[in-house]
Amino acid sequence: MNDPLTAFLRYLSLERNASPHTLRSYRGDLEEFRGFLGRTRRLDEVDGRVVRAYLAHLHARGLEPASVARKLAALRSWFRFLVRRGALGRNPAREVRATVASFTDSYQYTIDQLLENMIKRANELNLRLPGSEEHAKLDFTIMLTVQTMNYLHSGRHRVAL
Numbered sequence: 173m174n175d176p177l178t179a180f181l182r183y184l185s186l187e188r189n190a191s192p193h194t195l196r197s198y199r200g201d202l203e204e205f206r207g208f209l210g211r212t213r214r215l216d217e218v219d220g221r222v223v224r225a226y227l228a229h230l231h232a233r234g235l236e237p238a239s240v241a242r243k244l245a246a247l248r249s250w251f252r253f254l255v256r257r258g259a260l261g262r263n264p265a266r267e268v269r270a271t272v273a274s275f276t277d278s279y280q281y282t283i284d285q286l287l288e289n290m291i292k293r294a295n296e297l298n299l300r301l302p303g304s305e306e307h308a309k310l311d312f313t314i315m316l317t318v319q320t321m322n323y324l325h326s327g328r329h330r331v332a333l
Contacts, residue, residue, distance in 0.1 A: 176215060177202050180253050201246040216260055220267030
């Protein structure tokens with residue numbers, strides 16, 4: 173893969189049918205990140221700390237949380253593509269949480285991230301499941317859905333639009 177960014181943009185265009193606007197946005201966001209890295213640091217040297225430093229740099233420039241989240245989403249997609257193509261061993265952007273809204277200081281997690289963190293912590297504490305891991309994930313997802321619906325129904329939440 174000669175230029176990882178060009179390969180990624182070609183993939184978005186041809187295989188994902190991304191719009192010209194999306195391609196422009198991704199190109200700008202990812203070229204900005206490469207500029208932040210400078211000429212001396214390679215992509216396989218990037219870890220979660222570097223990504224967090226980049227996000228801090230963006231916040232210091234006064235970017236809105238939504239813009240920072242968009243740039244992080246572009247990084248996550250690009251690194252995921254590079255991992256799938258075998259160019260990187262892991263996705264360093266996956267280690268980073270994104271602030272959902274500045275007024276809540278809340279963080280967004282995917283269900284998979286939440287489950288991975290819980291399983292990792294349970295392993296650290298040497299806890300064991302009485303059944304299969306898949307069954308536990310299904311039970312947890314159902315419980316989380318019910319709790320989320322109860323919370324939304326209660327009206328104690330704020331929605332960031």
